Amino acid sequence: MSHETTTAGGLQRPALQTETPNYDDAFDAVVVGAGLAGTAAALTMARDGLDVLMLERGPAPGTKNVFGGVLYTPTIRELVDIDGAPLERYIAEKRFSILSSDGDETAMSMRPGAWRDDPHNDSYTVLRRRFDEWFAKQAVEAGVTLVTETTVTGLLRDGGAIVGVTTDRPDGEIHAPVVVLAEGANSLVTEGADLKERPEREEVAVSVKEVFKLDRDTIDDRFRLDGDAGAAYQYFGEGAVGEAVGGGFVYTNKRSVSVGVVYRVEDAAAGQTPEATLDAFESHPAVAPLIRGGRRIEYSAHVVPEGGARAMPDLVHDGAVVVGDAAGLVLNSGVHLEGTNMAVESGYHAGKAIAAALADGRSDAEALAAYARDLDQSFVVENLRHYDWFQRTIAADRQFLFEDLPRALASAETEYFKMDRTSKDEHTGAARDHLVAAAGGWFGAAKRAWRFRRMLS
Amino acid sequence: MNDGWNIVVCVKQVPDADDVTIDPDTGTLNRSDAPAVLNKPDHNAVESALALRDAVGGTVTAITMGPPPASAVLQAAVAAGADGGVLLTDRAFGGSDTWPTSLALARAAEELDADVVICGEESTDSSTGQVPPGIAAHNGWAQLTYTESLDPRPDEGVLVGTRDVEGGYERVAAALPVVVAMVFGANDPRPAGLHRKIFAETEFEPVQWTAADLDIEDRVGLANSPTKVGGMDTASPVERERTRVDSVEALYDHLAEVL
Numbered sequence: 001m002s003h004e005t006t007t008a009g010g011l012q013r014p015a016l017q018t019e020t021p022n023y024d025d026a027f028d029a030v031v032v033g034a035g036l037a038g039t040a041a042a043l044t045m046a047r048d049g050l051d052v053l054m055l056e057r058g059p060a061p062g063t064k065n066v067f068g069g070v071l072y073t074p075t076i077r078e079l080v081d082i083d084g085a086p087l088e089r090y091i092a093e094k095r096f097s098i099l100s101s102d103g104d105e106t107a108m109s110m111r112p113g114a115w116r117d118d119p120h121n122d123s124y125t126v127l128r129r130r131f132d133e134w135f136a137k138q139a140v141e142a143g144v145t146l147v148t149e150t151t152v153t154g155l156l157r158d159g160g161a162i163v164g165v166t167t168d169r170p171d172g173e174i175h176a177p178v179v180v181l182a183e184g185a186n187s188l189v190t191e192g193a194d195l196k197e198r199p200e201r202e203e204v205a206v207s208v209k210e211v212f213k214l215d216r217d218t219i220d221d222r223f224r225l226d227g228d229a230g231a232a233y234q235y236f237g238e239g240a241v242g243e244a245v246g247g248g249f250v251y252t253n254k255r256s257v258s259v260g261v262v263y264r265v266e267d268a269a270a271g272q273t274p275e276a277t278l279d280a281f282e283s284h285p286a287v288a289p290l291i292r293g294g295r296r297i298e299y300s301a302h303v304v305p306e307g308g309a310r311a312m313p314d315l316v317h318d319g320a321v322v323v324g325d326a327a328g329l330v331l332n333s334g335v336h337l338e339g340t341n342m343a344v345e346s347g348y349h350a351g352k353a354i355a356a357a358l359a360d361g362r363s364d365a366e367a368l369a370a371y372a373r374d375l376d377q378s379f380v381v382e383n384l385r386h387y388d389w390f391q392r393t394i395a396a397d398r399q400f401l402f403e404d405l406p407r408a409l410a411s412a413e414t415e416y417f418k419m420d421r422t423s424k425d426e427h428t429g430a431a432r433d434h435l436v437a438a439a440g441g442w443f444g445a446a447k448r449a450w451r452f453r454r455m456l457s
Numbered sequence: 458m459n460d461g462w463n464i465v466v467c468v469k470q471v472p473d474a475d476d477v478t479i480d481p482d483t484g485t486l487n488r489s490d491a492p493a494v495l496n497k498p499d500h501n502a503v504e505s506a507l508a509l510r511d512a513v514g515g516t517v518t519a520i521t522m523g524p525p526p527a528s529a530v531l532q533a534a535v536a537a538g539a540d541g542g543v544l545l546t547d548r549a550f551g552g553s554d555t556w557p558t559s560l561a562l563a564r565a566a567e568e569l570d571a572d573v574v575i576c577g578e579e580s581t582d583s584s585t586g587q588v589p590p591g592i593a594a595h596n597g598w599a600q601l602t603y604t605e606s607l608d609p610r611p612d613e614g615v616l617v618g619t620r621d622v623e624g625g626y627e628r629v630a631a632a633l634p635v636v637v638a639m640v641f642g643a644n645d646p647r648p649a650g651l652h653r654k655i656f657a658e659t660e661f662e663p664v665q666w667t668a669a670d671l672d673i674e675d676r677v678g679l680a681n682s683p684t685k686v687g688g689m690d691t692a693s694p695v696e697r698e699r700t701r702v703d704s705v706e707a708l709y710d711h712l713a714e715v716l
Contacts, residue, residue: 011568014541014664016516020653021660053655060492145659150651171650 024175027053027145028358030165031180032152032189034061034136036076037324037343037350038182043079044351046142050358053176054136054144055167057151062132065184066209066302069251069258070232071131072341073122075348080138086130088253089230090120093223096335097286099239099248100403104410105286116229122341125230125251125258155179155193155320161364162193162319177363178354179320182347185303187326195322196313201266202395203307205246205332208274209260210282212294216255222290223252234337237406239284244272245395245402248281249337250290257291262304262332264395274301304339305330306391309384315372318364321350329380333387334394342380349374386454393451400438400448408438461515462572462611462633466506467562467592468519468534469496470527471582485689486582495530498577498641505607505639506575507538507647513611515572516540519663520565522550522558528663536649536657542664543569549668552679555583559591564671566634567596573616574636578603589638599631602638 029045031038034056042054058064070091073082092115097107115121140146156164156173164175181190185204190196214222223231233250240248246263261277268274281287305311305328312328315321323329324343331338353371357363375381394401412431439445472491480487506517519534521527522545531542545561553561566574574593579586586602593600601618605626608617617630621640649657668674675681702708 011666011670012664014518014543014569015662016518016540017656017661018516018540020650021656023652023655145655147651147654147658150654167651169648169651169654171652174651174655 020171023053024164024173025177027051027174027176029053029178029180029354030055030174030176031144031182032165033057033182033184033324033326034139034146034148035065035132035182035184035324035343036135036340037326037329037347038180039132039135039139040075040079040344040347041180041182041321041323041351041354042144042347043139043142044348045355046139046144048351048355050355052139052144053174054139054146055150055152055165056136056146056148059149060129060133061136061146061148062129065128065132066207066300067128067340068207068209068249068260068262068337069125069253070337070340071124071126072338073119073124075341075344076135077119077122079344079348080135084134086126086134087228088125088127089225089228090115091123091125091232092116092120092225092229093231095231095233097233097235098237098406098409099235099284099286100406100410101238101242102407102410103239103285104406105239105284106406106409106413107286123232125232125253127253127256152183152189154189160318162317165189177319177358178368180347180350180354181320181322181326182324182343183326185305185325185330187322190313190322190326195317195320196326199305199307199311199328201269202264202391203305203311203328204265205262205304205306206265206268206274206301207260207262207304208278208301209258209299210278210296211253211256211258211298212291213256213297214291214294218293219252219255219257225252233290235281235287236334236402238402239286239406240281241267241402242272242277242280243267243270244277245398247334248287250287256297257294259287259291264306265303304332306332308388308391309381310388312381312384315346315350315375316365316368321354321368321371323347323350329384331383331387333383333390336383336387338383342383345378345380346375349378389454397448397451400440404438408434462509462513462609463570464506464509464515464517465566465569465571465574466499466502466517466519466534466539467574467576467588468499468503468521468530469577469580470494470521470523470530471496471580474581477582479691483689493526493529495533496577496580496582498579498581498639499530500577500646501639501641501643502575502577502637503534503537503539504644504646505604505637506573508644509573509575509607509609513609518543518569520545520562520569522546522553522561525665531663532657532661533649535661536654537647538649538653542661544663544665545667545671546665547667547669547674547677549674549678552682553677554682554684555585555587555591556683557673557677557681559588560595560673561668561671561677562588563592563595564673565666566592566636568666568671572633572635574598574634576636576638578638578640586638589636593636596634596636599633599635600638601629601631601635603640604637605640605643607637 028050031054095109151168154166230252235248244263244267323346329342357367412434416431476491517539519539519542576589604618
């Protein structure tokens with residue numbers, strides 16, 4: 001019996017290729033992880049004419065990715081036409097709420113009319129599984145080779161320089177001039193290669209999130225929305241995260257609502273479990289009615305780097321750059337919770353710097369340093385530096401901010417609006433006393449006001 | 458027979474069974490909801506084909522029938538190690554049930570001068586298990602269905618299959634050419650090598666054959682499919698009778714009474 005491959009019959013025979021080609025140095029760059037930072041880097045490099053291999057451990061981009069729910073799109077908009085993107089709702093309302101563990105809520109809501117107008121302040125809820133897959137598809141259409149279900153396990157070195165990656169697949173090593181480490185918050189490869197120190201407990205947060213399916217009309221009615229308008233609610237205080245330092249959130253998607261909590265891993269290690277924290281938050285009288293009757297369709301958890309500018313690793317190495325969450329690029333200032341925009345910005349600058357370095361035939365740290373410089377001068381590092389004080393300050397003031405203040409506010413409100421036969425003047429005085437006492441007297445209140453003055457600066 | 462066997466492996470693209478839902482109104486599968494993937498039992502078929510090639514030499518050619526996107530499952534087979542692939546694609550194939558489908562695959566296997574054709578035991582989207590025997594019947598070849606393992610004897614031109622039968626197993630020796638249906642989970646499919654996977658997904662191109670190429674354009678498609686679906690229905694779960702008891706003794710008494 002023979003197995004001729006190209007003969008006869010007029011019918012084209014299948015080309016049989018038993019030998020596997022070797023792709024070492026066939027690509028200019030290998031990107032580790034097809035999240036927002038990795039895809040932005042890959043897309044930028046492909047647009048500059050580079051051959052890029054992007055490796056993703058999930059069955060599709062986005063399947064392993066978790067975030068609260070709001071994507072900030074100013075940089076993405078520059079890279080791709082987001083009109084076709086699977087966006088859920090634009091953020092029409094931001095609401096900041098303080099919850100006590102006694103069921104009190106004090107909230108402030110804002111709905112600037114300008115947010116209703118395109119491009120809606122570049123803030124949209126998205127479902128990562130759908131959005132990341134779409135974004136990666138834009139990169140593939142620009143020429144990027146995406147290989148999924150492949151986990152990068154380590155880096156290849158020649159001398160000190162990084163020259164490729166190892167994966168969990170057989171025949172799994174591949175060489176390339178530059179490696180982009182976009183592996184996310186749990187950056188095992190970057191840490192394993194000593195490009196980054198293992199983060200301290202207090203610099204890492206844990207987030208757990210559930211998605212509840214609800215009718216579109218129900219969501220519109222409950223959150224007072226219409227059309228594609230959506231809401232982003234942020235929660236603070238003991239009613240949101242119990243004994244921990246952190247916060248809760250509720251975001252509206254088209255036909256589902258995302259609910260979650262984020263707090264320090266240190267608090268989880270001290271015994272406050274994520275599931276109990278989320279359960280308590282979802283049971284709070286201010287939150288439970290928002291998700292009542294919803295069917296739980298997703299449960300996810302992730303770690304969040306919150307070390308700020310001081311915890312950022314070296315971004316550039318001989319043959320490698322670090323981007324996105326792997327580089328600790330997440331901003332939590334209490335008021336601002338951002339990461340996706342910083343991930344995309346870092347991927348973009350990294351991609352540009354790599355293309356320029358390779359055009360000069362170089363891939364050493366000095367040649368790639370433009371990435372670190374550009375990022376340093378961008379809003380990303382500037383914001384991280386500006387709010388670097390925040391995490392430490394709130395941790396030091398936890399008792400006041402999370403327990404005493406929410407209760408004092410509720411007591412003051414109760415007092416101020418009290419309906420009885422006492423004068424308004426007396427109510428106002430009593431309300432003031434609650435707040436001043438919680439703040440540690442007039443002197444304490446002044447000190448705290450000074451400490452937190454930068455929150456809005 | 459020193460230059461090995463021509464091994465053909467049949468693969469099918471199906472909606473991912475983990476994601477598929479059933480429309481409660483029509484009783485049909487919501488195929489568009491789920492991503493299209495390689496039929497799970499076919500992973501075992503591909504592994505058997507590669508292991509057989511390791512044992513006796515030769516080549517593995519993957520074939521599938523479907524629209525052009527179906528070539529993704531040929532990529533998966535080539536990534537795992539298959540040498541090449543053939544996509545049977547033609548509007549004329551549209552609406553084919555298991556009879557014309559097995560005819561097309563049988564003709565293609567004949568065209569490829571197959572010694573062994575290996576299939577998964579059934580597809581997860583229709584679960585008939587009729588295609589492998591159908592291929593054997595159309596070509597008048599031997600068949601080994603519900604096969605758990607293969608023991609090739611190239612010197613005798615025989616393939617011995619261990620078949621799962623009620624109460625145990627049986628070993629059946631089949632003369633070539635033979636069609637094999639592998640039991641789901643029969644083996645542990647090898648992961649694709651990184652470079653092979655890159656090759657399969659970037660450079661590999663299957664050849665495309667039409668119904669006319671196989672000379673069966675008048676024997677395939679909906680018109681040549683004897684299966685007629687009379688209707689679809691979903692079965693609702695039956696509400697079980699429930700009784701609550703407060704102690705082990707009460708449970709025992711209750712069981713004794715019921716039994």
